[in-house]
Amino acid sequence: MSVATGCAEYGPEVSAYLDHGLDAEERRRVELHLGSCPSCAALLSASRELDRAVRQLPRIEPSPGFEAKLCARLGRSAAPGWRRRGMLARFAAAGAVAAALLALLLTPTAPSMSDDDWELIADEETFDLMLSDDHELVFALDALEAWDEKEEI
Amino acid sequence: MSGETDDDAQLMLASRDDPRAFEALFRRYSTRLVSFLARMVPERAKAEELAQDVFVRIYQARERYQPTARFSTYLFGIASNLALNELARAHRKRERPLPDDAEIRVAVAAPSAEDELAHRRTREQLEEALDELPARQRAALLLRVDEGLGYEEIAAALDTSVSSVKSLIHRARCELLESLESRSRQRAERKRVS
Numbered sequence: 001m002s003v004a005t006g007c008a009e010y011g012p013e014v015s016a017y018l019d020h021g022l023d024a025e026e027r028r029r030v031e032l033h034l035g036s037c038p039s040c041a042a043l044l045s046a047s048r049e050l051d052r053a054v055r056q057l058p059r060i061e062p063s064p065g066f067e068a069k070l071c072a073r074l075g076r077s078a079a080p081g082w083r084r085r086g087m088l089a090r091f092a093a094a095g096a097v098a099a100a101l102l103a104l105l106l107t108p109t110a111p112s113m114s115d116d117d118w119e120l121i122a123d124e125e126t127f128d129l130m131l132s133d134d135h136e137l138v139f140a141l142d143a144l145e146a147w148d149e150k151e152e153i
Numbered sequence: 154m155s156g157e158t159d160d161d162a163q164l165m166l167a168s169r170d171d172p173r174a175f176e177a178l179f180r181r182y183s184t185r186l187v188s189f190l191a192r193m194v195p196e197r198a199k200a201e202e203l204a205q206d207v208f209v210r211i212y213q214a215r216e217r218y219q220p221t222a223r224f225s226t227y228l229f230g231i232a233s234n235l236a237l238n239e240l241a242r243a244h245r246k247r248e249r250p251l252p253d254d255a256e257i258r259v260a261v262a263a264p265s266a267e268d269e270l271a272h273r274r275t276r277e278q279l280e281e282a283l284d285e286l287p288a289r290q291r292a293a294l295l296l297r298v299d300e301g302l303g304y305e306e307i308a309a310a311l312d313t314s315v316s317s318v319k320s321l322i323h324r325a326r327c328e329l330l331e332s333l334e335s336r337s338r339q340r341a342e343r344k345r346v347s
Contacts, residue, residue: 054295
């Protein structure tokens with residue numbers, strides 16, 4: 001009989017024993033049985049090691065945009081305080097973008113914008129959420145649009 | 154629900170009036186949820202989409218939420234349901250995350266390159282063996298071993314009986330052990346031949 005299964009009568013009980021899924025009487029019966037069944041004793045030991053190995057598998061972290069996408073799905077009415085705090089880093093970047101846009105407005109030649117700035121603007125959903133809270137950024141964009149009407153960028 | 158305080162259930166109730174409560178739940182469960190779903194469904198992107206579906210559902214249902222079970226049971230019940238439905242719909246084999254994915258943390262620090270290689274191989278074999286389990290066995294095992302849900306909670310999450318859960322978990326362990334033993338024998342045979 002295979003180590004992997006224990007004996008036919010008690011095999012499933014061994015798993016439940018490991019998982020604290022038995023009542024007191026059942027636990028006593030299994031413990032008694034484990035003392036005399038090498039196959040079930042081996043299954044218990046192997047199952048403990050297996051569980052430990054499964055627990056040690058690395059957690060799979062959400063991707064960087066996961067929270068922002070969820071906020072976008074939940075919509076403006078959801079968790080406004082959460083959006084403001086959770087996206088603090090993006091607001092800081094948005095401040096940099098606003099400064100860059102104002103520089104664009106005020107200088108004859110377009111200043112260079114970093115890849116991060118462009119990526120931020122390209123992330124339209126996230127940007128729309130930021131606009132709802134960042135009035136300075138909205139002002140900067142309005143000013144840029146007004147300038148854009150006069151000059152081609 | 155048990156007589157023990159379920160802080161997360163309290164947060165869920167509080168989220169009706171306080172968005173920070175829902176944020177707290179998100180912080181506690183986002184990695185656990187993505188991790189569970191990424192081991193259940195083939196594609197990483199789909200796993201994240203399903204994880205978001207779970208959060209959206211519980212957020213939209215927060216006014217109706219009643220803590221009749223532990224919050225984790227409620228959450229992973231929805232997650233299991235979505236994952237099993239997705240698998241039934243797609244019939245695809247799960248694509249495992251690449252070992253050098255920056256978002257995956259190495260669980261154990263190994264002292265040498267050789268040990269690290271052996272550790273990684275063992276981990277990959279276990280992940281492959283998990284992939285090959287029938288979906289309900291995999292779900293039951295992960296909910297028990299990784300998330301610590303009890304048999305009754307898993308039964309509620311998977312909408313089945315406790316005896317069915319006992320059977321699912323036992324079969325999952327047996328199949329994993331046999332699969333790992335078989336892979337180990339094959340590796341030893343390859344080494345012997347070479």
